[in-house]
Amino acid sequence: MKKGEVYKGFEVIDIKKIPGCASKGVYLIHKESGLEVFHLVNKDPENLFAFAFNTPSKDSTGAAHVLEHSVLCGSKKYPLKDPFLQLANQSINTYLNAYTASDRTVFPASSPEKSDYFNLMSVYADAVFFPLLKEEIFSQECCRVEYDEKNTPSLQGVVYNEMKGVYSSFDSVVSSEDESSLSRGTIYEYDSGGNPFVIPTLTHKALKAFHKKYYCTSNCRVFLYGNIPTEEQLDFLYENVIARCRSYGKPAVMKSVIRKTPAEHFVEAYGPCEENSDKKSVSNINWKISEEDFRKDISRISLEVMFLSDLLWGDDCAPVTKALLESGLGDDISHQSGVDVNRLEPVITLGMCGVQKEKAPEVRKLILKVLEDVCRNGISKGDYERAVMGFEVANREVLRFNGPYSLVLMRRSLRGWCYGEKPWTTLMFADEFDRLKKRAAADKNYITSLIKKYFLDNPDWSFVVTTPSLEWNSNRDSIEKKLLKERIAQSTVPELKAELKKMYDFQNAPVPEKARNCIPHLKVSSLKKIDDRIDTKHTLVDGIPLFTNEENTNGITYADIWFPADVLKSSYYPYLPLFCECIVQCGWKDVDWNDALLKIQRTMGSLSFTTKASAVPECSSQLAREEPLTVGREWLCMRFKFLSEYAAQSFEIVKDCICRTDFSDTERIKTIINAVYANAASSIVSGAHVYAAMRSSCTDSRNGAVNEIWQGITQVFTLKKIMKEGEAGVAKKFRKIFSAIKKGGCLIHITSDSDGLESVKKLLPSFIKRSALVPLKKKRNIKDGKFYKLTELPGKNCAGSETALYDEVVIIPGTVGYASTNIKCSPYDTKEAMEDCVLTHYLETTDLWKKIRTEGGAYGVFFSANSISGYSKFGTYRDPKPFLSIDTFRKYLEEIGSKEIDAVDVEKSITGTYSAEIEPKSPATRGMTGIFRELYGFSGEQKLRRLEWLLKITPEDLRNAALRFEAAPRKGKTVVFTSKTLLSDKIEKKSGKIITLPL
Numbered sequence: 001m002k003k004g005e006v007y008k009g010f011e012v013i014d015i016k017k018i019p020g021c022a023s024k025g026v027y028l029i030h031k032e033s034g035l036e037v038f039h040l041v042n043k044d045p046e047n048l049f050a051f052a053f054n055t056p057s058k059d060s061t062g063a064a065h066v067l068e069h070s071v072l073c074g075s076k077k078y079p080l081k082d083p084f085l086q087l088a089n090q091s092i093n094t095y096l097n098a099y100t101a102s103d104r105t106v107f108p109a110s111s112p113e114k115s116d117y118f119n120l121m122s123v124y125a126d127a128v129f130f131p132l133l134k135e136e137i138f139s140q141e142c143c144r145v146e147y148d149e150k151n152t153p154s155l156q157g158v159v160y161n162e163m164k165g166v167y168s169s170f171d172s173v174v175s176s177e178d179e180s181s182l183s184r185g186t187i188y189e190y191d192s193g194g195n196p197f198v199i200p201t202l203t204h205k206a207l208k209a210f211h212k213k214y215y216c217t218s219n220c221r222v223f224l225y226g227n228i229p230t231e232e233q234l235d236f237l238y239e240n241v242i243a244r245c246r247s248y249g250k251p252a253v254m255k256s257v258i259r260k261t262p263a264e265h266f267v268e269a270y271g272p273c274e275e276n277s278d279k280k281s282v283s284n285i286n287w288k289i290s291e292e293d294f295r296k297d298i299s300r301i302s303l304e305v306m307f308l309s310d311l312l313w314g315d316d317c318a319p320v321t322k323a324l325l326e327s328g329l330g331d332d333i334s335h336q337s338g339v340d341v342n343r344l345e346p347v348i349t350l351g352m353c354g355v356q357k358e359k360a361p362e363v364r365k366l367i368l369k370v371l372e373d374v375c376r377n378g379i380s381k382g383d384y385e386r387a388v389m390g391f392e393v394a395n396r397e398v399l400r401f402n403g404p405y406s407l408v409l410m411r412r413s414l415r416g417w418c419y420g421e422k423p424w425t426t427l428m429f430a431d432e433f434d435r436l437k438k439r440a441a442a443d444k445n446y447i448t449s450l451i452k453k454y455f456l457d458n459p460d461w462s463f464v465v466t467t468p469s470l471e472w473n474s475n476r477d478s479i480e481k482k483l484l485k486e487r488i489a490q491s492t493v494p495e496l497k498a499e500l501k502k503m504y505d506f507q508n509a510p511v512p513e514k515a516r517n518c519i520p521h522l523k524v525s526s527l528k529k530i531d532d533r534i535d536t537k538h539t540l541v542d543g544i545p546l547f548t549n550e551e552n553t554n555g556i557t558y559a560d561i562w563f564p565a566d567v568l569k570s571s572y573y574p575y576l577p578l579f580c581e582c583i584v585q586c587g588w589k590d591v592d593w594n595d596a597l598l599k600i601q602r603t604m605g606s607l608s609f610t611t612k613a614s615a616v617p618e619c620s621s622q623l624a625r626e627e628p629l630t631v632g633r634e635w636l637c638m639r640f641k642f643l644s645e646y647a648a649q650s651f652e653i654v655k656d657c658i659c660r661t662d663f664s665d666t667e668r669i670k671t672i673i674n675a676v677y678a679n680a681a682s683s684i685v686s687g688a689h690v691y692a693a694m695r696s697s698c699t700d701s702r703n704g705a706v707n708e709i710w711q712g713i714t715q716v717f718t719l720k721k722i723m724k725e726g727e728a729g730v731a732k733k734f735r736k737i738f739s740a741i742k743k744g745g746c747l748i749h750i751t752s753d754s755d756g757l758e759s760v761k762k763l764l765p766s767f768i769k770r771s772a773l774v775p776l777k778k779k780r781n782i783k784d785g786k787f788y789k790l791t792e793l794p795g796k797n798c799a800g801s802e803t804a805l806y807d808e809v810v811i812i813p814g815t816v817g818y819a820s821t822n823i824k825c826s827p828y829d830t831k832e833a834m835e836d837c838v839l840t841h842y843l844e845t846t847d848l849w850k851k852i853r854t855e856g857g858a859y860g861v862f863f864s865a866n867s868i869s870g871y872s873k874f875g876t877y878r879d880p881k882p883f884l885s886i887d888t889f890r891k892y893l894e895e896i897g898s899k900e901i902d903a904v905d906v907e908k909s910i911t912g913t914y915s916a917e918i919e920p921k922s923p924a925t926r927g928m929t930g931i932f933r934e935l936y937g938f939s940g941e942q943k944l945r946r947l948e949w950l951l952k953i954t955p956e957d958l959r960n961a962a963l964r965f966e967a968a969p970r971k972g973k974t975v976v977f978t979s980k981t982l983l984s985d986k987i988e989k990k991s992g993k994i995i996t997l998p999l
């Protein structure tokens with residue numbers, strides 16, 4: 001394609017090379033319909049598309065949000081109730097989602113397989129442009145009056161309940177108070193997600209009008225990424241969208257200000273309050289950049305404010321954060337601190353949480369004082385270099401977070417494109433950053449002038465102090481009751497009940513066979529075997545094993561040094577997670593922790609230390625015996641990354657860390673212990689299902705026990721014990737551990753591109769010598785029993801181990817529970833193992849879904865075969881009846897051999913399992929997978945064999961797997977994490993041990 005060329009009515013506006021993502025950007029506009037398309041063309045087979053619409057709000061009814069949900073509930077070509085769910089289950093998508101931002105709604109999806117990609121696009125295009133928007137769906141998604149068995153009315157609805165959840169979170173209320181304090185008189189005054197007080201006023205008619213106005217081709221931007229030719233995509237869009245549209249609509253007017261409203265500087269706000277809350281406030285200063293200013297240079301201003309936030313409070317040693325933490329005015333920097341540049345009026349927020357309300361003004365004074373000091377004295381070289389390094393690494397690194405990296409590019413592009421800029425304006429991040437660095441180099445007052453402009457001299461600011469209040473809770477309750485009354489008064493009870501019945505009938509109506517299969521489903525025969533062998537090379541450098549992975553890392557080098565932990569006595573094991581935290585955060589002999597941290601961050605992307613252990617699959621046990629120094633061990637892994645040109649300086653720092661860490665700063669160790677404990681304690685409720693699963697595996701194998709000691713609730717008990725022991729004793733132990741670890745030898749692993757690998761190889765001999773690293777020593781001979789002993793926790797013994805139905809019951813805060821148990825499955829390198837995988841996936845999405853979620857009321861249910869450990873794990877998430885779930889699961893297993901197995905569902909489960917097996921990896925993850933396979937005896941060949949087996953699985957195979965499950969002995973430990981309220985005398989009598997967490 002060439003600039004000026006016209007293809008099916010699409011004119012090529014421009015073609016541009018986009019450095020930084022190895023792509024060519026093709027920008028097209030379909031003249032007649034106004035549809036805009038931007039395609040980042042490159043070699044990546046994982047293609048992504050996104051439909052984006054500008055959807056500015058004129059009230060807080062949440063029309064944009066309700067619409068985002070509703071369009072995915074049935075469309076002209078796909079007249080189903082839940083095409084979205086169906087699609088998710090039978091496609092190999094690597095991302096499939098939709099979101100409502102403050103002024104736009106975006107529908108992105110991606111897939112590594114072309115036919116699957118077009119299936120996704122077909123369903124999404126039909127959903128956004130031709131949705132059915134049925135009244136029943138509106139009742140289901142927005143808000144309705146519902147009557148329970150006792151005939152008590154209440155307001156219900158998917159979006160309504162979702163937003164009620166948001167408004168009952170203190171942090172979300174703080175964010176919205178901060179934002180709205182500066183947004184009065186603008187479109188951002190309204191909540192695009194919907195305020196539960198206003199959502200009930202949205203009507204079906206208004207929703208349809210909203211769709212007509214905004215979901216039209218003239219207001220749509222299509223972002224494309226990947227290797228499918230642009231022409232093919234345009235053919236698709238032309239046939240499936242443009243040719244079918246009756247009208248093309250108009251672009252939405254994007255303007256922030258709707259009326260003049262003077263800024264309110266000091267705001268006192270309130271938010272939801274927990275029963276035993278200490279009622280401490282969050283105090284935030286907010287600054288706004290006006291639309292007029294922002295539009296002058298969106299790309300430059302976005303980058304400047306993002307850089308400032310990193311520089312001033314991006315880290316514990318950054319000037320504002322350091323001053324706030326040392327002041328003791330509150331617990332921590334507030335969660336809202338940061339910048340939002342995805343709006344016409346960017347907002348910067350900075351403050352503290354856990355503040356006594358009367359101390360709030362001091363927080364503001366202190367922040368302003370630090371900013372003034374920085375302006376007066378200039379920004380320090382160390383701080384500047386730290387922030388620059390953070391940006392450089394982030395800019396170059398190709399990462400995956402819950403989806404492909406192209407999502408990051410999509411968000412960057414839309415940032416300017418949605419406001420009428422060219423789609424690449426905000427995408428050329430690296431160029432913009434180079435300009436920033438040049439300006440900073442040429443003018444020593446440049447950075448401080450930015451601080452003055454965006455903070456100190458900015459007239460658009462507010463200071464918001466938000467405090468939890470029980471009164472706020474009760475106020476909301478009474479307003480809610482009033483709303484319900486009004487809603488009922490507008491109608492009559494029979495009318496409301498008729499509406500409800502209509503919705504239920506719709507939900508319960510069986511789907512006709514024809515409609516059920518209308519969603520294009522990927523045939524197993526079209527799934528390709530994907531070879532994900534990773535080439536890991538192995539040599540020796542001065543007796544130390546060196547493993548390397550050559551990957552396209554974009555100029556970043558990832559290095560890890562593995563020290564075996566199993567040279568230690570078992571009694572040291574519980575201390576290792578904390579030991580790992582302290583090594584990189586404690587400073588070195590003669591270098592204070594703060595300076596050491598700053599040095600690390602100025603030079604490298606990151607440096608961390610972690611414990612690592614896995615089981616070796618049965619098929620590799622011979623290998624483990626032949627290679628006892630490298631295969632099947634427990635490790636401490638020191639991992640760091642840096643820009644390849646900083647290799648020498650980075651290894652110098654790592655050498656210092658290895659040779660000079662002496663754990664002499666016991667004050668710092670104390671702070672770290674407290675922080676690690678607080679983190680672990682707060683993660684228990686949100687991650688209880690993970691903790692429960694770990695606990696239920698702790699007697700399966702030595703590996704299960706070691707992971708429980710390091711990452712399970714056992715670690716919470718350990719930390720509590722360490723706190724009592726005191727930091728001086730811990731420091732002494734750490735010195736002993738470190739010296740023993742260093743004597744145990746190590747291996748080194750590097751992932752980089754060829755230049756990066758070359759430069760590191762040159763450095764290694766001197767690094768090894770000066771760090772006094774030695775070759776690997778043998779594992780210490782310890783009986784497994786010693787590790788099992790370390791996982792034993794104090795508690796109240798109830799039923800004997802023979803009669804107990806639930807081996808362990810762990811009491812946690814909250815109102816729900818989490819159940820976990822496991823049963824034996826087939827060994828890794830066998831066809832049966834793949835059958836187990838498909839069967840568990842099948843059950844998780846069919847029978848167990850129905851029994852545990854739909855009927856039992858749990859929020860989530862998991863069942864997955866882990867053939868490496870040899871166990872299939874069953875678990876529930878946010879479960880109101882965790883004990884019953886265990887009973888239900890056991891009973892189900894007893895008769896599973898005689899269950900019907902549906903051939904179509906089997907095919908979908910194969911696709912689902914396949915999708916998880918072939919998930920693409922980032923370069924860093926590929927390197928890590930490479931070394932992991934070496935250290936635990938996995939190979940790419942095994943993986944390939946597994947895929948071959950997977951694609952041949954038949955319903956008959958699953959029936960056999962089911963029979964195996966039915967016959968498997970009950971062995972794994974059953975663990976239930978539960979709130980006290982769910983525990984009865986009857987259940988206590990059936991429980992082995994009741995453990996209360998030392999929180």
Ligand SMILES: [Zn+2]
Nearest residue numbers: 065069159162
């Ligand atoms: Zn939602």
